[in-house]
Amino acid sequence: MLCPNCGAEMNHHADKIDYNAGLDEPDLIDEVFGGVLEEAHTCPHCGHTEVRAARAEGS
Amino acid sequence: MSTERPLFIPVILGTPRQGRMSEHAARFVLREIEKREGIETELIDVRELPLTTEDAGGAIKVESFAQAVVRADALVIVTPEYNHGYPGILKHALDTNLKEYVHKAVGICGVSAGGFGGTRVIENLLPVMRELGLVTIFWDLNFSSVGKVFDRTGVLLDESYVKRADKFLSELIWMAKVLRHGRESVKL
Numbered sequence: 001m002l003c004p005n006c007g008a009e010m011n012h013h014a015d016k017i018d019y020n021a022g023l024d025e026p027d028l029i030d031e032v033f034g035g036v037l038e039e040a041h042t043c044p045h046c047g048h049t050e051v052r053a054a055r056a057e058g059s
Numbered sequence: 060m061s062t063e064r065p066l067f068i069p070v071i072l073g074t075p076r077q078g079r080m081s082e083h084a085a086r087f088v089l090r091e092i093e094k095r096e097g098i099e100t101e102l103i104d105v106r107e108l109p110l111t112t113e114d115a116g117g118a119i120k121v122e123s124f125a126q127a128v129v130r131a132d133a134l135v136i137v138t139p140e141y142n143h144g145y146p147g148i149l150k151h152a153l154d155t156n157l158k159e160y161v162h163k164a165v166g167i168c169g170v171s172a173g174g175f176g177g178t179r180v181i182e183n184l185l186p187v188m189r190e191l192g193l194v195t196i197f198w199d200l201n202f203s204s205v206g207k208v209f210d211r212t213g214v215l216l217d218e219s220y221v222k223r224a225d226k227f228l229s230e231l232i233w234m235a236k237v238l239r240h241g242r243e244s245v246k247l
Contacts, residue, residue, distance in 0.1 A: 013242045014161045016192055020116055040161045044243035047064060049129055051158040 001041050001050065008045035015039055015054060028053050066132045066235050067099045068092055073138040073149035075106035081170040083209035084202045085137040088168060091224040092135070098232065103127060105152045112151075120155045128156050133164035133235035134193070140171045140180035153191065161192035162242050164234035166227055168200040176201025194238060198230040 001010045019035035022028065030037040037054040070092070072085040085102060092100040108121050128134070138145050165188050169177015181199050188195050200223055202208050208217045215221075 011243055011245070012247050013245060014192070014247060016158060016161055018157060020157075038158060040158060040242075042162075042242040047239075047243065049159075049242075051161075 001052075003043035003046060003048050004050070005048045006043065006046045008043050010041035010043045010048075010050060012039055012041050016051075025053075030054070065097050065099045066232065066239070067130050068133045068135060068231070068235065069101050069103050069127050069131055070135040070137060071103045071105070071149075071152075073105055073136055073152075074141075074146045075104075075148055076139070076146075079139065080172075080202075080205040080209060081137050081139045083213040084168055084170050084200075084205065086213060087209070087215060087220065088135055088137060088200065088224060088228075091221070091228060095228070095232070101127065105146075105148050108152055110148070110151055110155070115151060116154050117157065121152075124152070125156050125159055128159040128163070131163055132239050133166070133231050134160075135166050135168060135231070136184070137168040137170065138177065138180055138184065140169060140175070140177045143179045144183055145180050150187065153187065157191065162238050163193055164196060164231055164238050165193040166196050166198065166200070166231040168202065168227075170202040170205050172205060174203050176203035194234060196227075196230045196234050198227045200224060200227040 003010050016038050017033045017035040018038055021036040028036045038051050039054050041050045070085050070089045074081050089100055089102055092098055108124055111119050138149055167181045167184055169181045171177045210216055
């Protein structure tokens with residue numbers, strides 16, 4: 001994932017389950033974990049953080 | 060590259076109660092952070108956050124608070140102990156964010172009128188910190204008998220707290236640096 005601020009390759013450092021997000025977006029609920037599995041990415045260049053649903057990348 | 064940017068460590072004051080002595084503790088910690096080079100900070104006062112009780116969680120996110128947490132490398136939470144627990148409004152405020160906290164460090168300062176220095180409220184907050192994605196440190200800052208630590212105007216009466224704060228902040232800053240490195244460079 002490229003940083004929208006500076007274009008550097010971001011580092012995927014965490015996955016986190018958001019149970020409340022699943023209430024609004026049930027299609028995104030991970031069947032194993034019961035919530036929306038989200039990836040946290042941080043830019044090593046500028047420190048910008050992005051979070052996206054893991055399914056967005058097909059993973 | 061990451062070491063060139065200053066660390067940002069805001070202090071969250073967790074009670075809106077009138078006459079709160081926790082404000083003196085929060086401002087003291089803020090001043091101790093400001094003494095350190097390469098660290099930026101600011102006070103986040105739950106009393107000043109425009110929180111509604113019409114809803115909860117991310118639905119009532121306060122953009123300025125969320126952006127401060129996004130920018131933060133670590134948080135200091137200053138909380139009084141009310142009936143052995145944390146103020147409800149502190150939890151209400153913390154719950155407005157989630158993903159913003161992931162892999163950030165947190166240190167907790169407990170404030171009490173009695174002799175336990177908020178140890179019980181800190182223990183109660185630890186599982187909350189973990190679920191939010193924060194990483195706790197093993198130093199706390201316990202303001203016991205806070206009425207003897209500060210006078211009514213906030214002047215520090217007990218200089219031992221300078222050394223206590225130094226140990227607490229040194230550990231928090233170390234963890235903040237390690238986690239910044241991890242967020243930016245260590246793959247999952």
